Amino acid sequence: MKEFIFSIILQVIVVIVVFPLIDSDFKVSKNLGDGFFIVLAFMALNFILRQLFLIFTLGIAGILYYLSLGTAGLILNAVVLLLIGHFFPEKMTVPGFFPAIVGGFLLSVVNFLSSK
Numbered sequence: 001m002k003e004f005i006f007s008i009i010l011q012v013i014v015v016i017v018v019f020p021l022i023d024s025d026f027k028v029s030k031n032l033g034d035g036f037f038i039v040l041a042f043m044a045l046n047f048i049l050r051q052l053f054l055i056f057t058l059g060i061a062g063i064l065y066y067l068s069l070g071t072a073g074l075i076l077n078a079v080v081l082l083l084i085g086h087f088f089p090e091k092m093t094v095p096g097f098f099p100a101i102v103g104g105f106l107l108s109v110v111n112f113l114s115s116k
Contacts, residue, residue, distance in 0.1 A: 007114035011039045014110050015092075022102050025095035034091045038084060042107060045080045077104025 012035040019028045028038070053061045053076070065072045078100035085094035094100050 003115060007111055008036070008039055010110045010114050011042075011107055012036055014106055015039060018106060019092075019103055022106075023095050023099040025093070026099050026103070027093040029091045037088075038092055039107075041084050041088070042077075042080055045083060046077065049076060049080060073108070074101055074104055077101070077108060080104070 012032065015028055015038050016030060016032070016035045019026050028035070050061075057064070061072070078097055081092075081100040081103050082094050082097070085092045085100075094103070
């Protein structure tokens with residue numbers, strides 16, 4: 001449980017501090033509550049979309065993920081960030097697909113490092 005909370009706190013720091021450094025048009029609310037909302041929405045949407053993708057492709061998505069060496073996961077993370085930016089523009093504005101990929105990659109790296 002401590003690792004999970006530590007991971008969320010690190011991801012909130014990345015969202016609030018590092019995301020605006022990716023691109024000058026990448027806008028994130030400086031409110032700590034909004035940062036927690038973005039991270040929790042990212043985690044929930046990511047989980048739901050991965051499961052739906054796995055179900056609708058009849059398990060082929062799991063094989064695709066490993067064959068693409070994680071590129072499919074990065075694209076899914078970018079889509080999730082774009083969705084959050086689209087539905088909650090007052091909390092986060094994502095300028096495009098490439099900054100979303102970089103942001104998703106950073107969240108994945110922080111999540112991986114905090115779990116070790």
